Amino acid sequence: MTKKILCMILCCMLAFGGIALAYEGAAPVTEETKTFSILTTNSGSKYYDWDNMVWWHKVLENANIELDMELIDNSAYSDVVRPRLAAGVDLPDIVRLPGSDDDMSYANSGLFLDLAEYYDTLGYNIKNHFEMFPTLKGSLTTPDGGMYYVPTLTPAEANMRLVMVNRGFLDQLGMKPEDITTLDEFTEYARKVKEADLNGNGDAEDEVPIFIRSGMIGLFRMYFGIDAEGWYMNEGGTVICTAIDDRYKDFLTWAHDAYADGLIYNEFASANYDTQAALYSTNQTGAIIHFISNCTDYSQDINPDWRFNVDEPIMVPLAISGPNSDKVCWGRNVYSGGGFGITSFCDDPETCFAFLDYLFSEEVGVLTWYGIEGVDYNIVNGDYEFTDVYYANKDNYLTVMGYNCMALPNAYQLYGSKQCNQVRAAIDEFSKYVVNPSIGYSYKYEDENEIINAYSADLNTYFSEQQTAFIMGTRSLDEWDDYVATVKSMGVDQMIAVNQAAVDRAAQ
Numbered sequence: 001m002t003k004k005i006l007c008m009i010l011c012c013m014l015a016f017g018g019i020a021l022a023y024e025g026a027a028p029v030t031e032e033t034k035t036f037s038i039l040t041t042n043s044g045s046k047y048y049d050w051d052n053m054v055w056w057h058k059v060l061e062n063a064n065i066e067l068d069m070e071l072i073d074n075s076a077y078s079d080v081v082r083p084r085l086a087a088g089v090d091l092p093d094i095v096r097l098p099g100s101d102d103d104m105s106y107a108n109s110g111l112f113l114d115l116a117e118y119y120d121t122l123g124y125n126i127k128n129h130f131e132m133f134p135t136l137k138g139s140l141t142t143p144d145g146g147m148y149y150v151p152t153l154t155p156a157e158a159n160m161r162l163v164m165v166n167r168g169f170l171d172q173l174g175m176k177p178e179d180i181t182t183l184d185e186f187t188e189y190a191r192k193v194k195e196a197d198l199n200g201n202g203d204a205e206d207e208v209p210i211f212i213r214s215g216m217i218g219l220f221r222m223y224f225g226i227d228a229e230g231w232y233m234n235e236g237g238t239v240i241c242t243a244i245d246d247r248y249k250d251f252l253t254w255a256h257d258a259y260a261d262g263l264i265y266n267e268f269a270s271a272n273y274d275t276q277a278a279l280y281s282t283n284q285t286g287a288i289i290h291f292i293s294n295c296t297d298y299s300q301d302i303n304p305d306w307r308f309n310v311d312e313p314i315m316v317p318l319a320i321s322g323p324n325s326d327k328v329c330w331g332r333n334v335y336s337g338g339g340f341g342i343t344s345f346c347d348d349p350e351t352c353f354a355f356l357d358y359l360f361s362e363e364v365g366v367l368t369w370y371g372i373e374g375v376d377y378n379i380v381n382g383d384y385e386f387t388d389v390y391y392a393n394k395d396n397y398l399t400v401m402g403y404n405c406m407a408l409p410n411a412y413q414l415y416g417s418k419q420c421n422q423v424r425a426a427i428d429e430f431s432k433y434v435v436n437p438s439i440g441y442s443y444k445y446e447d448e449n450e451i452i453n454a455y456s457a458d459l460n461t462y463f464s465e466q467q468t469a470f471i472m473g474t475r476s477l478d479e480w481d482d483y484v485a486t487v488k489s490m491g492v493d494q495m496i497a498v499n500q501a502a503v504d505r506a507a508q
């Protein structure tokens with residue numbers, strides 16, 4: 001058989017077999033330019049001038065794809081999309097879900113295509129992420145084996161959460177960051193911040209030893225050997241409710257004592273970004289618990305002359321151990337539900353999926369976070385060296401170019417924040433201490449959702465209220481047994497059973 005005939009036979013097979021796409025994970029996605037319509041929002045930078053996002057248009061150019069994009073303001077997105085999905089007519093090719101769809105209402109609606117086969121045959125780049133994140137494929141898969149969405153992968157190691165302490169305060173106390181290695185030492189440092197006038201304004205009372213923003217205090221649970229989230233799976237695979245565990249009581253005891261001693265910010269339950277920024281601007285903050293990548297912003301908030309990539313962070317990230325934990329930094333699940341679905345209105349789902357897969361390539365990660373070689377960075381001795389244009393970030397340059405644009409599927413955790421030397425160094429130092437939530441995202445069956453809908457909201461409200469009350473001392477921890485009994489009466493065992501079943505399914 002001649003090569004020519006063999007070639008003809010192969011071409012016929014491909015044409016009739018419907019596998020006409022030559023995509024193997026690299027650009028161009030298609031030889032012939034294709035246009036897809038998409039309804040989405042930018043939940044990252046919340047900047048909406050898509051037409052001028054040069055880096056993303058380079059991605060499209062490489063892929064040979066054009067997008068007819070309807071980019072909705074993030075705050076209005078859910079209100080805009082839900083009615084259109086409910087109507088279910090004339091949907092664009094790609095729709096970003098308005099929520100996590102953990103009750104599978106959209107997955108079961110028939111509006112979105114089951115992408116499992118495309119994942120299998122065309123998911124060249126996404127499948128690499130399945131290897132990196134072992135829970136990811138299970139989280140994307142419905143109990144009957146369907147895969148309806150292409151995810152955005154949220155930062156894990158690049159956005160670990162940990163405590164940070166004020167370098168200027170340490171200096172005045174004659175201390176070094178490495179002097180603080182345990183929660184006890186951290187608490188002792190906070191006590192010294194309380195006692196002294198470390199910002200030198202003549203007022204020994206105005207420093208806030210441990211500033212905590214609304215919703216963040218639970219992160220301190222990590223030092224007590226339990227998840228910072230509500231449900232926790234122990235090493236034996238058994239699900240427990242964090243909020244009635246004895247280790248949680250230990251956390252509450254520590255937090256209450258620290259609060260009563262004036263170490264924890266008195267408005268920890270309600271403090272917002274504005275409070276945080278105001279305290280930094282007058283250098284009142286002794287410590288905070290938050291994302292590692294924020295150490296640069298915090299440093300600049302304290303000293304506007306602080307220089308990216310040059311100066312040591314003023315707010316110094318620390319990995320510390322706790323009464324019931326080794327050194328730990330809190331991670332997060334790489335996927336928390338939802339994502340981008342290809343609708344049944346799409347007439348070329350194969351190419352559409354290939355395009356979404358291409359977005360997970362290293363080429364796109366670099367383009368959309370680091371920019372264009374020669375303009376935004378150069379590669380020097382194998383390392384990225386960013387240009388003055390990139391670092392200067394004049395007139396919000398990075399955002400305008402497309403940095404942190406979350407309008408399309410994205411593999412943020414591999415690139416975001418790491419362009420800053422200080423953050424990269426901190427991540428390198430601390431990533432080995434990252435603990436991720438023990439329970440990953442999962443779909444639930446209908447009867448499970450009925451239980452969740454019946455109990456979850458009330459339980460979460462109760463947990464949150466009681467946590468604040470115990471810490472502030474408006475409820476005594478002497479009433480712990482009554483508290484646990486109340487939680488039991490509120491359906492917690494049914495909720496544990498639902499989570500246990502989901503965990504068991506994911507383990508299969």
Ligand SMILES: [Ca+2]
Nearest residue numbers: 193194196204
């Ligand atoms: Ca003080």
Ligand SMILES: [Ca+2]
Nearest residue numbers: 197201203204
């Ligand atoms: Ca002071």
